[in-house]
Amino acid sequence: MSSLAIAANNLHKSYGDKVVLDGVDLTVPEGTIFSLLGPNGAGKTTAVKILSTLTSPGTGTGAVRIGGHDLATDPQKVRASIGVTGQFSAVDNLITGEENMLLMADLHHLTKREGRRTAANLLARFDLTDAAKKPASTYSGGMKRRLDLAMTLVGNPSIIFLDEPTTGLDPRSRHNMWQIIRELVTDGATVFLTTQYLEEADQLADRIAVLNHGRIAAEGTAGELKRLIPGGHIRLRFTDPIAYRSAGLALRDATGDDDALALQIPSGGSQRELRSVLDRLDSAGIEADELTVHTPDLDDVFFALTGDAHATDARTTNAHATNAHATVPAQAKEAVR
Template sequence: MSNLAIAAHGLRKSYGDKVVLDGVDLAVPAGTIFSLLGQNGAGKTTAVKILSTLISADAGTGAVRIGGHDLAAAPQEVRASIGVTGQFSAVDGLITGEENMLLMADLHHLSKREGRRVAAELLERFDLTEAAKKPASTYSGGMKRRLDIAMTLVGDPRIIFLDEPTTGLDPRSRHTMWQIIRGLVSDGVTVFLTTQYLEEADELADRIAVLNDGRIAAEGTAEELKRLVPGGHVRLRFTDPAAYQAAALALETSLRDDESLTLQAPSDGSQRALRVLLDRLDTAGVEADELTVHTPDLDDVFFALTGPGATVPGATVPDQAGRSV
């Protein structure tokens, strides 16, 4: 547990009769990207606000550590170790990009000389040097988002909360933002990412937690989560009709396509399942000409785990602390 950048147990938050978080546990190793998925209104932003000291939880705050600091006992130390980029840009459009950066430097109590140095380095890092003297209101959506993250980095935080950082961006700007996020992690920063883009979580996250009805419905790597959802299979194609027939007999539960000489055998795509299938083929003395593994994608996982009455039997992928969720 000592290598966790974020550790929380039993987070609860309600607004009136509406329970937003109902006993949420989180464990995020340092230097990784952790993604929290959920429908709109699922509580993702509420979780970020609690962990970043912006609001208090109804329960569980005493069991939260951020960057090694107790959230309840040392909120100032927590704030000093984190950066937050919210859903809505904190950029002031009435002043230039450089002035936005210098304002953040002042808020972090940097000297004028140090503030200018840090601002210049970050503007260059995020490819904003040429636009630095222009009003931020003239920036594109992608440029504003890059400036927003650059402003977050002025204090050199080791943990960054990114709340839907690519919402509204075009595909090229989104991919640029992905490169920036990967670069942060390569520098040792921990990223807590909420997103409404499943492809984004699949592409970036080391671990993903799916939030539904105030609880973590499942947590794991993208591949582990995909294996929770039924529908995975292995497709086998043959050119020899005799080999095809022998394989169909060996794999009794497979679906047949006699015209194309293909079989579709149920499989979760795991190494163990593939070994069992291949052992059956070896025993039958046949070899497929083509083997393709098909597993459900994160869209399938999301729809199976979220929404009213959503359940996935056996959704017990162990988290980083060894618990089953």
């Protein structure tokens, strides 16, 4: 028994001249959430398509094992242990939600009774019981996504691939989906999640890999990734210009903003660093009106790693947003087909 749910070595894939994946290694321990984070066109969907047997890996790809089964020699065993919810809804729009669920039950070879029970339970769990008898084509985006995931769970898969599960959902549906994803792991499943939302990876994932231009730019926990990036600081704001000036003298390493009467002191945000700053202020008898600790968030990490300096500006300066976006390669989004 392997304790790795997914072990992929050196994933390669090209379409014609275009290299989509250029030597990607992925390891996901059982029972964890792994997030593949990257901008549009980074190769996230292609990675999911290969790992879920939809697309064959390109030449040069090493061994790929999913749930302990070899992807190349035993794709049916791989399929039996995975569930996939793609970026575009994989429901049959012509039939009702319940019929979609029963279709899945039949394809997983459940008995009629088991099938009905599983369908009813999952529909209830995903809050779709009232809509069960309506055609899936009439469902809202959030409902369709829930039905999609409910269908994926009929076979009780041990490894679940979620390709941008919350793209296009409103904030409430997104939080619902996050809650559902957390529950999946509580129930013992392994989740492989792709997203372009940093907050989503930060909220959910045990480990995050940042994919950019077909390569892993960095990998680690959210905390580890944040530590890769400088930029943490303590910010002190004053209303009294005299207090501001004397604080600037007491804290030599601070950089000042005379207009805002604010000081910035570089800091990793640890308790010790914070106390040293407060001690120095105390001994000089200065009281700041406002103190904030800024730690780098995943946004900082993401933009630093995906090597797009302009994009960082775009977050703070809206006027430059159009220019900044133009530097991001405008690649068509791949769809799971």
